Amino acid sequence: xxxVTQPDIHITVSEGASLELRCNYSYGxxxxxxxxxxxxxxxxxxxxxxxxxxxxxxxxxxxxxxxxRSQSSFNLRKPSVHWSDAAEYxxxxxxxxxxxxxxxxxxxSLIVHP
Amino acid sequence: xxxxxxxxxxxxxxxxxxxxxxxxxxxxxDYLFWYRQTMMRGLELLIYFNNNVPIDDSGMPxxxxxxxxxxxxxxxxxxxxxxxxxxxxxxxxxxxxNEQFFGPGTRLTVL
Numbered sequence: 001x002x003x004v005t006q007p008d009i010h011i012t013v014s015e016g017a018s019l020e021l022r023c024n025y026s027y028g029x030x031x032x033x034x035x036x037x038x039x040x041x042x043x044x045x046x047x048x049x050x051x052x053x054x055x056x057x058x059x060x061x062x063x064x065x066x067x068x069r070s071q072s073s074f075n076l077r078k079p080s081v082h083w084s085d086a087a088e089y090x091x092x093x094x095x096x097x098x099x100x101x102x103x104x105x106x107x108x109s110l111i112v113h114p
Numbered sequence: 115x116x117x118x119x120x121x122x123x124x125x126x127x128x129x130x131x132x133x134x135x136x137x138x139x140x141x142x143x144d145y146l147f148w149y150r151q152t153m154m155r156g157l158e159l160l161i162y163f164n165n166n167v168p169i170d171d172s173g174m175p176x177x178x179x180x181x182x183x184x185x186x187x188x189x190x191x192x193x194x195x196x197x198x199x200x201x202x203x204x205x206x207x208x209x210x211x212n213e214q215f216f217g218p219g220t221r222l223t224v225l
Contacts, residue, residue: 032212043205043216044116051212090157094212101170102214106156 023091118217139208
């Protein structure tokens with residue numbers, strides 16, 4: 001069975017500081033990996049996804065994530081956080097088309113201090 | 115495209131009442147998902163459809179919950195009778211391929 005662990009429930013950073021949100025997954029084959037962001041009162045929006053190829057994936061809003069098969073990780077990074085990045089971030093893992101039903105992590109709440 | 119549309123955005127009802135949540139997926143998408151989000155349990159997949167056919171409803175918590183998709187552009191999630199523990203945000207999402215597009219959610223409060 002596939003699963004996702006986001007070990008940090010809350011992360012607090014100062015505006016302008018760098019950010020890394022952790023995600024570990026369990027999946028029996030090559031996974032499809034996703035990061036979503038949820039702003040207060042909104043639905044989830046896709047930040048980036050990894051299917052194959054280059055293990056460093058660029059997304060929207062200046063975010064990137066790196067797939068590390070040996071560590072079963074897909075950590076999200078941003079070099080300089082803006083106050084508007086304060087939100088809930090969800091990592092998800094799924095398979096290919098035909099078996100694609102993603103499993104979401106519990107989420108990490110990002111708090112940004114001025 | 116307007117994205118996934120959900121209605122109502124907020125619903126307040128009393129215990130025992132019937133609640134119907136509505137979803138219009140993005141045109142051309144062949145998968146539709148219903149999720150429930152609470153602080154305690156996070157994001158839970160309730161049911162999903164493929165080409166209007168329910169594929170897996172194992173996440174539906176009880177028989178009080180039912181979902182239908184009469185056509186490719188409309189789905190409903192019904193709770194009858196509602197209970198206070200059903201209070202949550204309910205999301206609808208649709209996809210064609212591996213990226214899900216989420217609606218804004220319906221915040222349900224059962225008093």
